[in-house]
Amino acid sequence: MESNDRIKVLLADDHIIVREGTREMLERQPDIQVVAEANDGVDAVELARVYRPDVIVMDIAMPNMNGIEATREIKKILPTTAVLILTAYDSDQYIMALIEAGAAGYMLKNVRGNQLIDAIRAVHSGESILQPSTTRRVIDQLNKNNPPASEATEAETDSMSHALTEREMEVLKLAAKGVSNRDIASQLFLSSRTVQTHLSNIFKKLNVASRTEAILYGLKRGWFYMEELP
Known part of the structure; x- marks a missing residue:
């Protein structure tokens, strides 16, 4: 597969071993290319600006700028880039903040490798990686919070x-x-x-x-x- 046809992915996580393991797994896929790695939210925004990835796999808890703020900043400059959150935190509070910031999906770090690969492909095609019941509950809450x-x-x-x-x-x-x-x-x-x-x-x-x-x-x-x- 030509490199131009592959899904360009940016990894953003402050744990080097997590990035290395994720990169090794993703680069075994013929349709995925990891173009850059960021160790904090500020780097994620800057590298996104430079490499213009199709998908960003982003942690929430990072130094200098967290994943929520980084997602918000990235979506301002690259609205068609899909941000997939991969985190250890599981709460509606984070999910709501991330959806409002523009994230396309939310996964926990205990997922299997093939689930993450499928999720990257899914968000790249425009799908949202959330359970429908969660999506509806969160969007309903966000809708109530938005003024006319x-x-x-x-x-x-x-x-x-x-x-x-x-x-x-x-x-x-x-x-x-x-x-x-x-x-x-x-x-x-x-x-x-x-x-x-x-x-x-x-x-x-x-x-x-x-x-x-x-x-x-x-x-x-x-x-x-x-x-x-x-």
Whole structure:
């Protein structure tokens, strides 16, 4: 496989042995290339700016700048880069903060190697690595915490909502319900490839990298509300 076709990954973790082990495992995959390693959040932001990776595997607890702040800064400069959190911390508080910062997924460090590899491929294709029930609970909480948009913002985002086709909005609303790509395809009588194409178009139009980010975008702008989604 050509290097240009491989998923470019940046590893950000202050434990060298964790980075080395993860890098060795990932580089055995023909479709993945580790382009850089960061030992803290500040390095992660700078290396992301330089190497423009497709996926960043990020720890939360790092010196100088934690993974939440680093994710927020990276998404400002590289909105279409997917950030996958790999951490020892398991709490809704962290998950909510990371989703709001723009992370596409959240995994614990006790996962198996093949699960991490699958997750990297998944977030690269726009999937969100969270249980649907967790995604819905966290997004619902984030939605409650967000104030209504200003009139100027409403006008601007109403224009953006019209940029989505009717079918794309249907796909986004089903994604907000936690429906998988396969089940979206079944419900809308489409192929899975067509659903993925619709999601890719949504991500490009909204300048985001994952389902969860796209859902949050729609929720914050009042395109739909969680209580409306059965």
